[in-house]
Amino acid sequence: MNAPEKKDSFRLVGTRPVRPDGVEKVTGKAVFGPDYKAANMLQGAILRSPHPHARIRSVDTKKAAALPGVKAIVTGDDFPNLEDAVVQMGEAAGNIADLARNCMAVGKVLYEGHALAAVAATSEAIAQEALGLIDVDYEVLPHVTGILDAMREDAPLLYEDNFTKGLDEKPEKPSNVSMRIQQTQGDTEAALKSAAATVTARYTMPPVHQGYIEPHACVVTWKADGKLDVWCSSQGAFNVRSLVATILNVEMGHVRVMPLEIGGGFGGKTTIYLEPVAALLSKKAGRPVRLTMDRADVFRASGPAPGAVVDVSLGADAEGKLVAADVEFRYSAGTSPGNETHAGLISSVGHYRIANFRVTGWEVLSNMPKHAAYRAPGAPQVNFALESALNDLAAKLGIDPLDMRIKNAVVPGDMTMHGTPYGEIGLLECLEAAKAHPHYSASLGPNQGRGIACSYWVNYGGPSTASVAIGEDGSVMVIEGNPDIGGSRASMAIMAAETLGIDYDNVTVTIADTGSVGYSMLTGGSRTTFATGKAVIEAAQTVIDIMRARAAKLWGCSVDDVAWSDGEARCTGGEKAGETLSIGNIAAKADSTGGPISAESSVNPNDFLPGFAVHICDVDVDPETGHASIGRYTAFQDVGRAIHPSYVEGQMQGGAVQGIGWALNEAYLYNEDGKLDNPGFLDYRMPVASDLPMIDAVMIEKPNPAHPYGVKGVGEVPIVPPLATVAHAVSNATGSPMRDLPLTPDRIYGLMQSKA
């Protein structure tokens, strides 16, 4: 779709109106996942494994079933017996049988917190009491949680039939390594040998959680006619529909998913955990069933992002031109393969022009929950290693780290790691803006350090549907199928109003259920404002065409003599020339000119562009405790064109804060028994507002020429650079390289002491 109006300025695009859902949310009236109640609803509860790895010899539910108030119990035996099959899951794909077995264990439990039975009862207390009456006979098995431990030949195996894919020869023995992936270009070893300077180091980080405030929750009713209604918050109601239908072996059209407000997702709500379980409980009980995770369940049983062990060798010539990169990364995946390893590969070195590289990725299974997407999934880990090595290399060469990046940054026309050319990207503009910013030249005091890093994320387009309808009084309704997780109601309303030429307040945006609008891929991959926005604009243009035709009928002129401007039809020829008709005028006569006025548009755009970010951070390190605090933080990002700048800045700030947490505080801490020691926000320390300064967001607007209003995805790339940025700052403050995350006070203090 080409731009209808490639203007340099707009009436509404780039303005900051109040978000349509704001009042409901700040007054506590909005209905989120755990808030929803259905009439005659039962409360469900899930029995979770206390062991990280065990064979389930038997599950005896008789005593629980006899407890008054218990209406249904399900175990893995109640699930359809699914064959391994790769199906679409969001933008990528996964094995549906793995997902089903993650919702409810069959045969073995694979991590502490793995669900293995569920109860529906007339109250939460009864459901919890019933869980205690379920007798499970476990054969406890050896477990493994560490990446390198899980890769050992003598490691306990999660599966006897897992053979590493992607090796030159098929292995003879099973292992916990599910995949090896490699991409090479040129002669990396020779180039490293001839480089003027090289850096070689290992970087590590544990898994971290997405940390959304709202826990997973759903209400499901399996109705007497065999159809299911599902109420839940997620990043994609259509994704929930397809996964639930496939796992339960029911027709997709028989599952209707009603999206509730979402209290944070960040990728972690692109999958399902509870819905099939609640559905089977409801089928047995004949009543709606609610399931809700508590915070410990969320940490123990919903997907963190991969931990990583990354080795990097990086070489440059004397002028700072990168000549070779050898990157080998190992990502944890939890109990089954995911999509982060490939994303790690394409996110590793593709933002620089490097003639010679070898990037090798390993995906490693272990007794942790099945991992899930987290903002730019797979990119922050490898980026931390590559960018940290680049900072060390710049120091070794005596070159300013920003100048080194400017020398090597990709520009439009350079090739991506996928072998396709970059379009109108703005990495160089971001780097130059960072260099010119007062933050970069501000003075530093004692025990302070400054760090920088930059990053790339691929972004996405994909299928979306939206409709625009004109009410009888001329009001405008936009209906979309993408949950609003970052202000997309506002951006859709702006784009519709801009296209129609009307006020923002005249547009109402509804997030529809799966029975009320055509298919939309989930809200993720930084795709919604771009792709669903295109659908909204296209539908609005069609509505304009319809209203011009209706106006022509009312005026008795040719439609060619009807123009559309400033939200009204203008007659440009014949007797009525010079007259205008508002949307309300046209809507009032709709029944007598052809009926209701509406249009639905479905798109599948692939002309998205990637995102780039450059971050600068100042830290203060307390030499007596090793505590690092963020003194100043500035984020630069190529945002295309910001439809609603406040929400673009919010994405940049939110991504930066989550990345800062990853760098300084956050970690999944498994003990020797394979159990998570910190399944709560008291011990899993995420940054809060009082920990941080205001994140200064600097938007670099280099519009995407393929989008009517220049949109590029903005939601994911800002989480990528903070890890290396913060580590660089702490390294500069202390004089010690920081290669293992998180940079907790004890770790920093220890490194400072060992240096001293």
Place this chain on the structure above:
Amino acid sequence: MPPFDRELFDGRDRLDLDAATLFALVEEIDRIAPGFAELATVRAAFAIDGVVTADWSTSLADAHEVIMLPRVGGG
């Protein structure tokens, strides 16, 4: 592109094939690597001479190169 090269084509990263459209190309590749057609629907994307396209009916009459890309999952 990885991981398809090793997973399906014994490490080969280039194939010389004639096909009128992407649909025909996928069928052709499926003959070389059985199961590819089913896999491609959910795991692959295609770029024709550097331009990613979702329309598999696109003509390849003037195309020089088709890159088979794995889809990347976002968050």
